[in-house]
Amino acid sequence: MNASTPEHAVIAPTPVDSRRITRHALRAAGAVMALTLGLMLLLAHRALDALQAQDRRTEMAAIDRALSVSMERAARFALGQAEALARQPALAPLLRRGDRAALQAQTQATYDYLSTQAGVSVLGFHTADLRYLLRMHRQDAPVDDIAAARPMVLAARRSGQPQSGVEVGVSGIVGVRGVAVLREAGQVVGTAEVGVDLLPLLEDIRTTTNAEVAVVVSRALSGLDPAPGGLQVTVGDLTLAAATDTALFGRLLREERLPPGLGHEQTELQLDGRRHALAVQPLVDYSGRQIGSVLALRDRAAHDTLRQRSRVELALAALCGGLLAWAALRALCGLALRPPRAGDEAGAQA
Incomplete structure (x- = not known):
């Protein structure tokens, strides 16, 4: 044992820097809040996308059913x-x-x-x-x-x-x-x-569903060529037989080159710089043989605008909430670390 150090000397504890600890705690709390708000925002965006996708599927399924019912009623x-x-x-x-x-x-x-x-x-x-x-x-x-x-x-x-x-x-x-x-x-x-x-049937569908509709015939499946005329849009094996918007579906056929045997399907695609939902169902003749497809296109631009606005609103709400929570936390920590005033000390001693 060192002779210069008393045998029973007591080592004084190092003073704790409470302000430093508080700053670290604030940083940790801020990081936790940021991560929590970011995770909540991500989950909200995913839920919003899921709702939009479900809305699209429901909407296009309704159009698909409307097409089937319209054909059946016309046949009857x-x-x-x-x-x-x-x-x-x-x-x-x-x-x-x-x-x-x-x-x-x-x-x-x-x-x-x-x-x-x-x-x-x-x-x-x-x-x-x-x-x-x-x-x-x-x-x-x-x-x-x-x-x-x-x-x-x-x-x-x-x-x-x-x-x-x-x-x-x-x-x-x-x-x-x-x-x-x-x-x-x-x-x-x-x-x-x-x-x-x-065409009148397709026009009725457009009026009730706000979707553009077209019938394409496959020459390989039907064995016949659709009539020449004003439409006269043929891409590969497919010919546009009737459409509520000939130019729109003409571009679709040229850009997408839909396969002739396409069955029931729902998808999304970019057309003319805008996102569209596409529903496809087989066109079946009187004998039950597929001779082409019925296409329904629904412009999703309005839905995209609504989704983008909702995302911005969610982000702003998360940012404002985070800033308010941070300000409140800092205020509470400041009050807790405020040195006692003279009057407070005198009262405590009394």
């Missing part, structure tokens, strides 16, 4: 009108005899009403040997053989059962058709056809 309507024609006793003998003039006179008033009030674009009669005897929508058209070009009519003739659904017609126009069988004395004498075009 077309078939119902064709069946009503087939049940008029006066028409079967005229069709059996091939009396175009009498058939036209008998059905002119019906066609005029349906075409102007119900959106019917096709009404006609086919003979038992599969010749298109009379087109009320094209009364100057010749009597021609449709055995190879109209599989729906051929199926109705062979089975003796009505047919309805989507079909690519002789002229290449895609529409919803209903074909009913006409009989005389139990024998099939021909068929009656009623049809509606796709």
